[in-house]
Amino acid sequence: MALGPRLDLRQSQSLVMTPQLQQAIKLLTLSNLELEAYISDEVEKNPLLDTGEISTESGEANDSEEGPREAATQGSDEILSSGPAESETALDMQGDSDSFSNNSLSESDGALDGQLGLNGSSSGASAVGEAPDFENMLVAETTLTDYLMDQAGAILSGMDLFVAQHIIDQIDECGYLQADLLELAQRLNVGLVDIERLLGVVQTLDPVGVGARDLAECLSLQARDADRYDPAMERLIDNLDLLAKGALPQLKRMCGVDDEDLMDMISELRNYDPKPGCKIGGGEVQAVVPDVFVAERANRWIIEVNSATLPKVLVNRSYYSELKDGAQDKESKDWLNECLADANWLVKALDQRQRTIVKVATEIVKQQEEFFRKGVAHLRPLTLKNVAEQIEMHESTVSRVTSNKYLSCSRGTFELKYFFTSGIQSSTGGEAASAEAVKSHIKSLIDNEDPKKILSDDKLVALLKDQGFDIARRTVAKYREALGLGSSVQRRRQKALEGKAA
Numbered sequence: 001m002a003l004g005p006r007l008d009l010r011q012s013q014s015l016v017m018t019p020q021l022q023q024a025i026k027l028l029t030l031s032n033l034e035l036e037a038y039i040s041d042e043v044e045k046n047p048l049l050d051t052g053e054i055s056t057e058s059g060e061a062n063d064s065e066e067g068p069r070e071a072a073t074q075g076s077d078e079i080l081s082s083g084p085a086e087s088e089t090a091l092d093m094q095g096d097s098d099s100f101s102n103n104s105l106s107e108s109d110g111a112l113d114g115q116l117g118l119n120g121s122s123s124g125a126s127a128v129g130e131a132p133d134f135e136n137m138l139v140a141e142t143t144l145t146d147y148l149m150d151q152a153g154a155i156l157s158g159m160d161l162f163v164a165q166h167i168i169d170q171i172d173e174c175g176y177l178q179a180d181l182l183e184l185a186q187r188l189n190v191g192l193v194d195i196e197r198l199l200g201v202v203q204t205l206d207p208v209g210v211g212a213r214d215l216a217e218c219l220s221l222q223a224r225d226a227d228r229y230d231p232a233m234e235r236l237i238d239n240l241d242l243l244a245k246g247a248l249p250q251l252k253r254m255c256g257v258d259d260e261d262l263m264d265m266i267s268e269l270r271n272y273d274p275k276p277g278c279k280i281g282g283g284e285v286q287a288v289v290p291d292v293f294v295a296e297r298a299n300r301w302i303i304e305v306n307s308a309t310l311p312k313v314l315v316n317r318s319y320y321s322e323l324k325d326g327a328q329d330k331e332s333k334d335w336l337n338e339c340l341a342d343a344n345w346l347v348k349a350l351d352q353r354q355r356t357i358v359k360v361a362t363e364i365v366k367q368q369e370e371f372f373r374k375g376v377a378h379l380r381p382l383t384l385k386n387v388a389e390q391i392e393m394h395e396s397t398v399s400r401v402t403s404n405k406y407l408s409c410s411r412g413t414f415e416l417k418y419f420f421t422s423g424i425q426s427s428t429g430g431e432a433a434s435a436e437a438v439k440s441h442i443k444s445l446i447d448n449e450d451p452k453k454i455l456s457d458d459k460l461v462a463l464l465k466d467q468g469f470d471i472a473r474r475t476v477a478k479y480r481e482a483l484g485l486g487s488s489v490q491r492r493r494q495k496a497l498e499g500k501a502a
Contacts, residue, residue: 357405
């Protein structure tokens with residue numbers, strides 16, 4: 001065989017992520033609020049896209065006229081499988097789909113629970129106008145730093161104010177100082193005595209307890225403000241570790257008080273705030289906006305995408321015609337044709353996104369129907385694969401659809417991922433239960449336990465087995481800690497303190 005360079009011709013197949021496919025996948029992962037921001041950016045870049053109604057004379061997105069380049073109509077799952085294209089449909093929830101034609105929650109005469117309708121209108125009102133913009137009702141909150149700066153500026157000036165501002169900058173959102181005083185003094189080139197003096201000034205600011213370096217100092221500041229910082233209270237605060245252990249006899253000896261005085265001091269401590277800074281600011285609270293609404297009507301489950309947060313995107317074909325008549329050179333025509341194709345693709349991708357979300361949500365409701373009727377104790381084990389197989393989509397598509405999206409029903413608002421839980425084998429050989437259902441039973445058992453007979457983890461295992469849950473002790477401990485519930489020893493001490501304080 002001769003050695004040397006040569007040219008070979010080979011054929012191969014590969015899956016290419018086109019820009020359209022990448023866009024379709026990205027749209028699936030976005031929540032409704034994120035989608036609104038994304039669409040705003042696309043409208044700014046593409047002159048043929050409009051958000052809102054376009055008159056009949058102007059033409060709509062689903063006009064029969066086709067652009068010079070055919071825009072694909074498949075979603076990401078259909079593109080990967082090379083399935084047939086779906087018919088073009090405008091991004092309007094009042095379309096011909098059976099899912100919305102007769103059962104639209106937004107159009108129902110009675111809104112859920114007699115409150116606001118799903119489109120933001122009042123109960124019984126027709127869907128007129130846009131939903132109220134609740135973001136405009138929010139008032140910008142003052143941060144803890146700004147709040148403290150305003151107070152410091154009223155009582156300090158010059159170099160003292162400069163140093164106090166640096167101290168305030170080192171206070172976290174809970175109100176604790178997160179800086180070493182010596183290091184701060186060296187950085188500002190001032191004496192440690194001045195730093196400590198100005199820290200004392202900062203600690204007199206509102207809220208009481210702010211600027212403390214640890215929990216004991218925070219409680220001490222609040223006790224001083226309440227004029228309760230006597231020697232006995234000082235010793236109690238200096239020995240919080242003993243209080244946490246429930247060593248009451250030892251604390252009585254150290255503080256030199258009787259049972260009644262000790263319980264009174266403990267009750268006083270409980271009235272103090274261990275995180276005083278959290279009273280102020282904390283930033284703007286972002287309310288969870290549901291992406292899907294679920295309601296039961298005449299023994300049927302109605303599922304609808306929250307159209308109140310979805311802008312209506314249309315292709316302005318009349319503007320395209322005007323620009324097309326004015327374009328003379330080939331470069332302008334190509335750019336205009338590309339804008340039209342991109343606009344068509346975005347409209348169809350958005351429509352496919354909504355259909356996919358409804359399809360996944362419908363299957364979730366079908367699989368978890370007992371949860372919607374009876375509560376979390378009846379939540380079934382469910383995996384992404386189970387849903388994907390039922391709706392004939394890829395598991396990754398279901399994962400993207402359920403990311404960062406929330407479902408609102410009569411039991412509250414839940415992230416779609418909440419309904420996917422692992423299973424716990426039944427001790428009776430029946431159907432497995434979900435981890436969330438087991439957590440619900442553990443919480444119920446602990447909430448209803450006798451203060452004189454605290455349930456150990458081993459006892460919880462036995463009680464759960466009687467209820468049909470075959471679960472190991474270490475799993476019970478893991479679920480209990482995930483619920484924020486202490487061990488049997490911690491709960492016994494806590495209830496003993498509560499009983500004595502009462």
